[in-house]
Amino acid sequence: MDRFEARGKLWDAMDKEGLVIKVEDHVIRVPRSQRGGEIVEPLVSTQWFVKMKSLAEKAIGKMRGGDIVIEPQRFEKVYFNWLEYIRDSCVSPQLWWGHRSPVWYVEEHSREYIVARSDEEAAQIASEKYNGEAVTLKQETDVLDTWFSSGLWPFSTMGWPNEDAEDVKTFFPGSIMETGYDILFFWVARMIILSLWFTGEVPFHIVFLHGLIHDKHGRKMSKTVGNVIDLIDVVSSYGTDALCYTLLAGSTPGQGITLSNERIESNCNFANKLWNASRFIIGNLDKISDEERQELATVAISDFGQTDEV
Structure with missing residues (x-):
């Protein structure tokens, strides 16, 4: 049932039971979708989050140690402010396109899940975990957050996770990253964080920021x-x-x-x-x-x- 139709029926039921005290008109600001114009409202749902504090500390250390420099240098303050006060990040938007979250739910065991690289690996883990019990696995439909996906770009485009790939050995890490200052935290910081986590290296040594x-x-x-x-x-x-x-x-x-x-x-x-x-x-x-x-x-x-x- 549509949310607006449900509200109408709920109101009618309350009115029928004599629970309505009075009706007043209120002028409120109604947020709408930028693209479709639909009314946007909060919806409580289950989401996946990544703990960011320990990841951010490594990225902060590399910047303070001089492994990475930002030009203009005044933006280093922006970088540090974001990472020093970082919160856990939601990484599971409900979009049609993107890297599908590598999580499989076990339908026979409520609220239990398996993290794997593929359907085959998920099935193998489930078989070992449940002692051969036949279970039904259903992969998460949410995809990774856009910035976490694009944060993999410096090394994922080079043949990673094959660390012996010729492009990885030749082009990673890079020398300079040139981009707009408005995505310093959203993209640049995440590239640094994810490169350090997966490869142990910074993705580049100079960040050159242009204006808008x-x-x-x-x-x-x-x-x-x-x-x-x-x-x-x-x-x-x-x-x-x-x-x-x-x-x-x-x-x-x-x-x-x-x-x-x-x-x-x-x-x-x-x-x-x-x-x-x-x-x-x-x-x-x-x-x-x-x-x-x-x-x-x-x-x-x-x-x-x-x-x-x-």
Whole structure:
């Protein structure tokens, strides 16, 4: 029975028994699903959790010991704050896609379960545990949390658990991980935690964090919000040079960048000025002597060197 239909019947039953005191209207905020628009309500259910404290301590130790550095360094404080006050993590969302939880329930023995790598291994463990008793095993339908699954990425994509795989020996651990600062804890920290647990090594030695792209109002660009800019249209209107310059000029490690058509148009005008100035110089090079050309080249190289030093 649908929850709303059940509530209506429950209310009718209470009213029939004379249990209803009064009816009042209340204005409340009703949370809804981001995608489907359905009303979202708490539901008490059984979930799987991972104890995180001991795992986090290893990840903290590697960062403090210098095995891993974060650029910009100010984000190390964020990393430590997350891990030092970490709570046990729920790892069993009810999704259609993902790594299925490696748990098998024993239907003949309520609340008992077996953890195994495969159906065959689960059956073997059950046979030994219940002395050959014929039991029915049903695998958990929940999947691993997205971030715990993706946290396996540094080594699971290299042929692990075969530690002798050529890719594992060649590419793990890596040198640098470049990603957005907003998933420092959700992804980066979990990659470090899981790599230390399963392999005993850190997955990389440098974490380089870039910023996020925001709209002109300072909001993170999102397809759901609908405030994204179609880069194909941008290139068609202003050209690739203006777009690239806008992204580069506003890019600072770990710092967000505000992107708008107005800003790109302004840089497009600047690029046109550079183009026109360059075209003027190139078009008049044949009117000056070789000595003057050499002098111009010397000045240009000198100015470029000073700019580079700054």
